[in-house]
Amino acid sequence: MNRVSTPPRPAARRLSPTRGQTGLHFRRDIEGLRAVAVIAVVLFHAGMPGLGGGFIGVDVFFVVSGFLITGLLWREAADTGTVRLARFYAARARRLLPAAVTVLVGTCAASVLLLPPLQARSVIGEGIASALYVGNYRLAIQDTDYLATDATPSPLQHYWSLGVEEQFYLLWPALIIATAWVLARVAARTGRSLTGSVAPYAAVLAVLAAVSFAVSVVLTDDSPSWAFFSLPTRAWELAVGGLVALTAGMWRQLPGPSAAVVGWGGLGLIAVTCTQVGSSTPFPGTAALLPVLGTALVIGAGCATPDLGVGRFLSQPTMRSIGRLSYSWYLWHWPTLLLAPVLFGGDIGLAGRLAMVVMSLGLAILTLHLVENPARFAESLKESDKRSLAVGGALTATAVGVCLVLLMIRPVPTGVGVAAAPVAVTAGAQKAPNAVAPQPMSVRDQLMVAVNESTEPRPVPENLTPPLGAVAKPEVFVNGCVLSWRDVQQPDCVSGDVASPTTVALVGDSHAAMWQPALEPIAQKKHWRLQTFSKVLCPLMELPINSPYLGRAFTECEQWRGDVLAQLAQQRPALVVIDMSRRYGADFGFVSYDRAWLDGLTRLVQQLKASGTDVLVLSQVPDPPSTVPTCVSGHMDDATACAPARTDGLNDAGIAAEAAATTVGGGHYFELSDLFCTGERCPVIVGNTLVFRDDNHITTEYATALAPLVAEQVEQALRRG
Structure with a gap:
C-alpha cells in the first residue's frame, strides 16, 4: 500500500523527454486514484452490495507502487549509474513502518483481550509473520482462500499485500542496479552509453511481467492461494506500473481529448471489475488484467493531462484527502471490521459494518497526524539514512517482541475441572448397579451413557485429551x-x-x-x-x-x-x-x-x-x-458452552x-448420531476426550x-x- 509521491527534481538536473521521467510535479490524480482503490477495498470488506470485486483495489495499489517506485529508481540509476539503497530503504522505513507497527501491535493486543486464547495466539503468530513481511507466504502455505465466505479470517490477513510490496522493494532496486551495471559494462566495451535509455529497463520489466503473468495464470488454476498471495504471481502487476513509468514520455504525447478517453476508459475498467468480479471468479489470473490495465490507462492518461479528464475528478480535494489517508485506512479497516462483532456480541449487520468503516477512517486520521507524518517528515530522521534504518529496525523488533510477550500473556489454556474418566468401552461391561440383575451392556449403550453424562454443565477437565495445544491431524x-x-x-x-x-x-x-x-x-x-x-x-x-x-x-x-x-x-x-x-x-x-x-x-x-x-x-x-x-x-469453565443443539448439528x-x-x-x-448427541445436545467433550x-x-x-x-x-x- 505504498504512497510514495513523485518529488520535484532540481532544475539543474533536467531530463530529456526520451528518458521517460514520470513527471516534474506531484501527481495529484494518483493521490485521488489511491482513494478509489481504498474505497473499493473497504466497502468490499464491509459487505456493500454490488461491490463483490472491490478487493481489486489492492491490484490498483500494486500498479501505482510499480509506477512510482520504478520511476524513482530509474531516474536515480539514469543519473548516477546506481541506486543509493540506504537512502531508498530509509525512506520506505519512515513511510511504512510506523503506521504498520502501530496497527499491528494494537490489533494483537485487542485480539488478546477479545478473542478466545487459541484464536488470539493464531493472530499473534500472524502478527509476527506480518512484522517480518512474510505473512503472505504464511497464508499461501496454509492454503488460505482470501475470498472464502465461510471461514473466519485473521484480523491481520490484509497485511499480505504489505508483504508483497516489501518483497517488491527488495527485488526492484536489485533489478534496476543489475540492469545499470550491465549497461555500464556494455558502454565500457563499445563506447556507446545507454545509461539514459529506458529501452533496456523496459525490456527487462516486459520479460519479468510476461513470466510472472504466465505463472499467475497457471497457479490461479492449480494453486489459488499461492497465486493470490505470492510476489512471483503479482510481480507482473507492479511491472505494468513500472512500464508506464518508463514510457511516460510516449504517454505525454497523447492529445488532450484522447488522453481523456483513455483515462475515463481506465477508470471504467476498474469500476466494471469491482462490480462484475466476485468470490467465484478465479483470481488473479486473467481476471486481474482488467483492473491492472485500467489503472495503467488512468496513470498513463495522467502523464499527458493530469488535471483534465479523469485527472480532474481524481484531483478533487475530497479524493486527495482520502488518498492521503489510504494507507492508514487500509491498515485499520480490517481489524476494526473483524473485531467489532466480537466486541458487540454478534453480527452487527451492514449498518454496523459501515459504522465501523467510518470509525476506522477516524483512526486513520489520527494515525496520519500522530504517527505517519511525524515519522515521515522528522528532520532528524530525514537527514540521516542510518538513523532512519535504525528506527525502522527498532520498530520491527518492537513489533516482534510485543507479540512474543503477548504469547506469554495468553498461553494455551489447560482444563480447570477435575479429571474426567476416559471414554473406554469394552465388550461385556455390566449395567448400572441399580439394575435388577447385572447384564452385559452393549458397546453402543456404553458410548451413549458417556455422551449423555457429558451434556451436564462442568468445567473443562484437567486431563482433556488431546490437550488444546496438541490437537493434531491424523497421520x-x-x-x-x-x-x-x-x-x-x-x-x-x-x-x-x-x-x-x-x-x-x-x-x-x-x-x-x-x-x-x-x-x-x-x-x-x-x-x-x-x-x-x-x-x-x-x-x-x-x-x-x-x-x-x-x-x-x-x-x-x-x-x-x-x-x-x-x-x-x-x-x-x-x-x-x-x-x-x-x-x-x-x-x-x-x-x-x-x-x-x-x-x-x-x-x-x-x-x-x-x-x-x-x-x-x-x-x-x-x-x-x-x-x-x-x-x-x-469457555474453560463450561465444557458444554460450545455444544450445538442436536437440531443444529444434525x-x-x-x-x-x-x-x-x-x-x-x-x-x-451405520447410524452414528447417538454416539455424538443426545436428543437435545451434541457435546464436544465426552468424558475427557475432545470430540x-x-x-x-x-x-x-x-x-x-x-x-x-x-x-x-x-x-x-x-x-x-
Whole structure:
C-alpha cells in the first residue's frame, strides 16, 4: 500500500523527454486514484452490495507502487549509474513502518483481550509473520482462500499485500542496479552509453511481467492461494506500473481529448471489475488484467493531462484527502471490521459494518497526524539514512517482541475441572448397579451413557485429551494419503495386515479419512488389509461437481473418483466403507441430502455391489457452529458452552433418507448420531476426550474411542454380505 509521491527534481538536473521521467510535479490524480482503490477495498470488506470485486483495489495499489517506485529508481540509476539503497530503504522505513507497527501491535493486543486464547495466539503468530513481511507466504502455505465466505479470517490477513510490496522493494532496486551495471559494462566495451535509455529497463520489466503473468495464470488454476498471495504471481502487476513509468514520455504525447478517453476508459475498467468480479471468479489470473490495465490507462492518461479528464475528478480535494489517508485506512479497516462483532456480541449487520468503516477512517486520521507524518517528515530522521534504518529496525523488533510477550500473556489454556474418566468401552461391561440383575451392556449403550453424562454443565477437565495445544491431524492427513484440491493420483495407502486376502477399503472425502485411526487398530487385530482412498471435498457419488475454491468445474474430483471406482471394481475388496461431509451446498452443483445426492448414493452402492463388494455407509457426524478447540479455549469453565443443539448439528431427516437410499442399493448404513448427541445436545467433550479437532472433523482420540463399535459394524457387514 505504498504512497510514495513523485518529488520535484532540481532544475539543474533536467531530463530529456526520451528518458521517460514520470513527471516534474506531484501527481495529484494518483493521490485521488489511491482513494478509489481504498474505497473499493473497504466497502468490499464491509459487505456493500454490488461491490463483490472491490478487493481489486489492492491490484490498483500494486500498479501505482510499480509506477512510482520504478520511476524513482530509474531516474536515480539514469543519473548516477546506481541506486543509493540506504537512502531508498530509509525512506520506505519512515513511510511504512510506523503506521504498520502501530496497527499491528494494537490489533494483537485487542485480539488478546477479545478473542478466545487459541484464536488470539493464531493472530499473534500472524502478527509476527506480518512484522517480518512474510505473512503472505504464511497464508499461501496454509492454503488460505482470501475470498472464502465461510471461514473466519485473521484480523491481520490484509497485511499480505504489505508483504508483497516489501518483497517488491527488495527485488526492484536489485533489478534496476543489475540492469545499470550491465549497461555500464556494455558502454565500457563499445563506447556507446545507454545509461539514459529506458529501452533496456523496459525490456527487462516486459520479460519479468510476461513470466510472472504466465505463472499467475497457471497457479490461479492449480494453486489459488499461492497465486493470490505470492510476489512471483503479482510481480507482473507492479511491472505494468513500472512500464508506464518508463514510457511516460510516449504517454505525454497523447492529445488532450484522447488522453481523456483513455483515462475515463481506465477508470471504467476498474469500476466494471469491482462490480462484475466476485468470490467465484478465479483470481488473479486473467481476471486481474482488467483492473491492472485500467489503472495503467488512468496513470498513463495522467502523464499527458493530469488535471483534465479523469485527472480532474481524481484531483478533487475530497479524493486527495482520502488518498492521503489510504494507507492508514487500509491498515485499520480490517481489524476494526473483524473485531467489532466480537466486541458487540454478534453480527452487527451492514449498518454496523459501515459504522465501523467510518470509525476506522477516524483512526486513520489520527494515525496520519500522530504517527505517519511525524515519522515521515522528522528532520532528524530525514537527514540521516542510518538513523532512519535504525528506527525502522527498532520498530520491527518492537513489533516482534510485543507479540512474543503477548504469547506469554495468553498461553494455551489447560482444563480447570477435575479429571474426567476416559471414554473406554469394552465388550461385556455390566449395567448400572441399580439394575435388577447385572447384564452385559452393549458397546453402543456404553458410548451413549458417556455422551449423555457429558451434556451436564462442568468445567473443562484437567486431563482433556488431546490437550488444546496438541490437537493434531491424523497421520493419514499429512502423509499424502488425503489428496488436496488439485491432486488426482491416489498413492497406495495400505495398512493393517498388508498381506491379508481380506481387504477393507475406506473411501471418500476428508470425512472418510478421519475414521482411519479407528479402523487401523481393528485391521491389525483382525488381520484385514486396510486401503484408504481420500480426496478433500470430493464425495464418491458420480455427481457433476464444482469447486468453489478453484472457481470452476472440479475436474480433479471427477477424474479421481473415476479412477478409484475402476480400481475398486478390479480389486473387489471384501468391504468398502464410505463417508463424506454433508456440508455440500448449491455452489458445488448439488446439496447434501437432495434428490440428486440420494439417487447418486443408491447408484454408487448398487455399482459396488454389482462388482462383488459389500458396502457400509457411515452417517453424518454433527457440525459444530465454530472451530471447537478455539471455542473451548474461551469457555474453560463450561465444557458444554460450545455444544450445538442436536437440531443444529444434525439433519435427522436427511440421515433417515440416506439410510433408506443405502438400503435400496443393497448396502449397510451405520447410524452414528447417538454416539455424538443426545436428543437435545451434541457435546464436544465426552468424558475427557475432545470430540472435534476443528469445526467438522473428529479427533484421532475420539475416533479411537469409537473403534470397538466401528469394529462391530464392519464385522457385521462382512458377515451379512
